[in-house]
Amino acid sequence: MNIRNITERVFYVGVNDRSSAKFENLWPLPFGVSYNSYLVKGSEKIALIDAVEESFVRRLLSNVGEIVENCKIDYLVVNHMEPDHSGGISTLLDLFPNIKIVGNKVTLGMLKGFYNISEEHCIEIKENDVISLGEVSLKFFITPLVHWPETMMTYVEEERILFSGDAFGCFGALNGGIVDNEMEVDWYFPEMYRYYSNIVGRFGKPVQLALKKLENIKIDYICSTHGPVWKDRIKEVKDLYNRMSLYEGEEGVTIVYGSMYGNTEELADIIASRLCERGIRNIKIHNVSKSDMSYIISDAFRYKGLIVGSPTYNGHIFPAIGEFLTSMEVREIKNKVIATFGSFTWASAACKMMNECMARLKMAPVASMDMKQAPSKSDYEAAKEIADKVADALKN
Ligand code: FEO
Secondary structure (H helix, E strand, O other): OOOEEOOOOEEEOOEEEOOOOEEOOOEEOOOOEEEOOEEEEOOOOEEEEOOOOHHHHHHHHHHHHHHOHHHOOOEEEOOOOOHHHHOOHHHHHHHOOOOEEEEOHHHHHHHHHHHOOOHHHEEEOOOOOEEEEEOEEEEEEEOOOOOOOOOEEEEEHHHOEEEEEOOOOOOEOOOOOOEHHHOOOOOHHHHHHHHHHHHHHHHHHHHHHHHHHHOOOOOOEEEEOOOOEEOOOHHHHHHHHHHHHOOOOEEEEEEEEOOOOOHHHHHHHHHHHHHHHOOOOOEEEEEOOOOOHHHHHHHHHHEEEEEEEEEEEOOEEOHHHHHHHHHHHHOOOOOOEEEEEEEEOOOOOHHHHHHHHHHHOOOOOOEEEEEEOOOOHHHHHHHHHHHHHHHHHHHO
């Protein structure tokens, strides 16, 4: 049981998942994840806002049953169709066939495709449509691609509550508290950077459009589908989303390198040390063979400087660095201060390939070096020069 009043008419009825190792079978969940679901209780009708992942339906129903006799819900609003929220819909409909599912045109198509739910079970809404529940009402904003094409947000004007879907969500289960002012929430912020960059990161422009729609709406609570309900920290989470979706990096440098026998790694350490001498304080170093890609992507998104190093491997880029660069291309990462360092034993390829990738991303490295075999004195100097040029560019 995990129920909490947020306001007099709005209840948290979501669940925690501390068992899944990875979100989307890709992204580690060291602190678990919550699938947030909310109940809005009007004087005439009751709406459930988003469901939960399929295997947690029983817990969801148990929570709902604490508030509503026989789980008698009138509407299920689907702000987002990804199965971490929609997986439970089929079971809910099997048990309660009179529930009307509320979604937009794209949602309805997905409901058919994923769960073979026909339109007679659904209510299609459009931008700014309102459904009254009696004393409270649900207003809908279509906000596509904040994460999937059907994503939308639901606003309860009378309570000044925004149900934002994935937007403003983060990894990390809810450990007792639900609203940010009833628990220590600082540790969720790194998990929000990771959630944004891993899951939503490709969709900077749609996120910007969504943020613009929210500009003139009075919001006391943001209820997203993952992580805490935001009340006291709303400005902070909105600023974070604004910064990340504009690809505005924070002061700092991420160094991502691959290294088979430590020679390329040595350059990474020299670069980091010089960056520190030059006054850079946030320096994150990732050995791509060891750090999970999820955390590398998160830091690469978060900080303004990005330095990538790769040995040449089979006449190509080091495989895991190739994977990282593909992740950056998929997310159309931009506006970084970039530098690259490569190495080779008999024929150079990695450095050129990294720079070609940066060109595709429309970013020109401020410095690049290529090292033959092990570092020489001149390589040490070249590595320091990389750090100097990155530091200079970050300070300008
Ligand atoms: Fe929480 Fe895009 O799913």
